[in-house]
Amino acid sequence: MTSTFETVGVVGLGTMGAGIAESFARAGLGVIGVEAGPEALARGRGHLEGSVGRAVAKGRLTEAESAEILGRVTLTTSLEDLADADLVIEAVPEVMEFKRALFTDLDRVCKPSAVLATNTSSLSVTAIAACTTRPGRVVGMHFFNPAPVMRLVEVIHTLLTEEGLAEEVAGLARRLGKSPVTVGDRAGFVVNRLLLPYLNHAAVLLESGLATRDGIDTAMRLGAGLPMGPFALLDLIGLDTSYEVMSVLFQESRDRRHAPAPILRELVSAGLLGRKTGGGFHTAADDGRDAARPPAGKSSAGTVAILGEDGDDFGDRLTGAGFKIVPVEDAEVVVALSSTPVIELAATLPHPERLVGLHLAGDRVAEVASTVLTAPGVAQAVEGLVRVTGRVPVPCRDRAEFVVDALLYPYLNDAVRMYESGYACADDIDTAMRLGCGYPAGPFETLDRLGLETVRDGLRALYAEYREPYLAPAPLLERLVAAGVRSFRDLP
Ligand SMILES: NC(=O)c1ccc[n+]([C@@H]2O[C@H](COP(=O)([O-])OP(=O)(O)OC[C@H]3O[C@@H](n4cnc5c(N)ncnc54)[C@H](O)[C@@H]3O)[C@@H](O)[C@H]2O)c1
Structure with missing residues (x-):
């Protein structure tokens, strides 16, 4: 069955529903918005008018366009008014009983050809579809908040969805100016x-x-x-x-x-x-406090020794600021530039209590790792040195991959596992994370930038440290590194 979408229904005009109704109306579709009662309907109208009014105030819409958009939306408290809608999307609270009760009613009220869609973030679309007599015409259409602004829509098909319907719904999302990503029904989608x-x-x-x-x-x-x-x-x-x-x-x-x-x-x-x-x-x-903007650089450290590769630039900056770089034996503070824990190195020094690890994360942060032997005050002195070099210090414990990489690499590993399972392709995963989270790059773009081997090695180190199975590099990542493949885009 080929679908044409001219009139859509939106049930629930809260945070998401009002924005979804606005998105459809902006694209020229007729919208019937349904709320549970008169008070909620008035609130829904307020959300809608407020959002369109803000767009006018910011110069993104003219008064005439705003009137046209609002003129396309009919508001009601009666589900029966959805009888002629081509597609109905629900955005009622995330409670399975609410959704199932609503879909049972929608199935009764809506014409047989109508598509029923849910904006659920985490419930099973399949379980929602199964309570209707038309499971083949039920999909997920997951918008992001705020719906008129965010370009991503995840379109979810289930095992029961009619062939081709998800693509038609994705086409509808494109008509709204969105970038849809179509995937199957797994908890959390992409x-x-x-x-x-x-x-x-x-x-x-x-x-x-x-x-x-x-x-x-x-x-x-x-x-x-x-x-x-x-x-x-x-x-x-x-x-x-x-x-x-x-x-x-x-x-x-x-x-x-x-x-x-x-x-x-x-x-x-x-x-x-x-x-x-x-x-x-x-x-x-x-909330107003900004830990990233510490007081101007000062350090109580007098004499400093620097160990490790890539320490030259850091040392030059300190020298430029008037600090004296001395041999380890003479230093009050020893900084070991390292991408791995430094306790073993500390244990070989005459004064292990004077050493902290320093890991440069990107261009703006330095992680300052204290070991179990580091004396009180040493890390603070090094934090001051870090500020002198123009970076923001992040104090942490001496653990594999410190902070940034310890959080980033397992996320990249999850993306590889998702790809490996066949759930979504690399481009769709990248698009979803860029548009859905406002990330500057998707996980596969980040993997390309960091290098697959670096991430694989980092995951191996994390696994060795924490012994959590999910930290072990995804088998596909291991295989690609072994095969010398540099990017997921190079795969056939
Ligand atoms: N808030 C988000 O950031 C976000 C993002 C994506 C998806 N979602 C999903 O969207 C859905 C709605 O979330 P929300 O944050 O907009 O919730 P919300 O509480 O802001 O809005 C829900 C609206 O549904 C109305 N409602 C409840 N029962 C109804 C019924 N039987 N008929 C008509 N209207 C009814 C309520 O009056 C309320 O206005 C949830 O499934 C949620 O998981 C939320």
């Missing part, structure tokens, strides 16, 4: 399946005492070039939502990587859900 485990891993490492909340946020923002640190992003998404998504991922995979970090449950139980409650990992009071 974006949440890769993003949430990375965020959860950050919480696990925080609990292990690897580094502080602000240190990890700063490391990932300035060291990995991501738009937000993991804890700021968890607060934005909501810790309750994050906990739920992790639980759904875990139920499907039974993989320890997907087990929600205990600190998430604790914060949720305490009612600290993130920005929406004024506090989560960050509180409203400390």
Whole structure:
């Protein structure tokens, strides 16, 4: 059955539904927006008018365009008004019983040819489809927040979806100016399946005492070039939502990587859900604090020794700032530039308590690793030296891959496993992560930049350190490195 989409229904005009209705109306489709009752309908109208009004204020829409867009939307509290819609998308709360009850009603009310779509982030589209008499015409259409702005739409087909329907729905998404990625029905789809485990891993490492909340946020923002640190992003998404998504991922995979970090449950139980409650990992009071902008560079270190390769530039900058670089025996502070833990090196020195490891992450961050032998005050002195060189110091423990790479490499490994499973191709995964998360590059572009061998070696080191099976390099990554393949794009 070939579908034409001219009139669409949107059920639930909350955060997502109002934005989805606006996106359809902007593309010239007629929209019927349905809410549960008069009060909710008034709220929905407010969301819609507010969002279009902001676009006018920013000069992105004219008054006339805004009137046309709003004129295409009919608002109602009656599902029966959806009888002639070509496609209905629901954006009611993420509760399976709500969705199933709604789809049973939609199936009764809507014409047999209508496509029924869900905007669910984590529930099984298959289970939702199965409660209708038309499972072949049910898909997922996962928009991102804010829907009028974010270009990604994940289109989800199930084993029951009619041949060709997902492509038709992807075509509809393109009409909205979106970049759809079409995948099967697996918990988390592409974006949440890769993003949430990375965020959860950050919480696990925080609990292990690897580094502080602000240190990890700063490391990932300035060291990995991501738009937000993991804890700021968890607060934005909501810790309750994050906990739920992790639980759904875990139920499907039974993989320890997907087990929600205990600190998430604790914060949720305490009612600290993130920005929406004024506090989560960050509180409203400390959100203005910027750990990435420390006071101007000063250090209590007098004499410094530098060990390790690639230390010349760091040493030159210190010398330029008036610090004296001396042999190890004479130094009050010893800095070992290293991409691996430095405790073994420290143990060979006459004064191991004077040594810290330094790992340069990108151009703006230096991870300052204290060992179990490092004396109090030494790391702080080195943090001062780091600031003198124009970098932001991130204090951490002396662990494999320190902070940035310890979080980045397992995320890249997850992307390789996703590719290897045949769930999505490298281009789609890259597109989804760039457009869905605002990342500067997708995981396969990042793998190309860092080098497959470097990432493979880093994962081997992480696995050797933590012995978590999910840290072992994906078999495909091992094979590609062994075969001398440099990029996933080189694969046939
Ligand atoms: N918020 C996000 O960032 C985001 C992103 C992508 C997907 N999603 C998904 O979108 C869906 C909606 O999330 P949201 O954040 O917009 O929720 P929300 O709570 O902001 O909005 C839900 C709306 O549904 C309405 N509603 C409830 N039952 C209804 C019914 N029977 N008929 C009509 N309206 C009804 C509510 O009145 C409310 O306005 C969820 O499945 C969620 O997982 C959310």
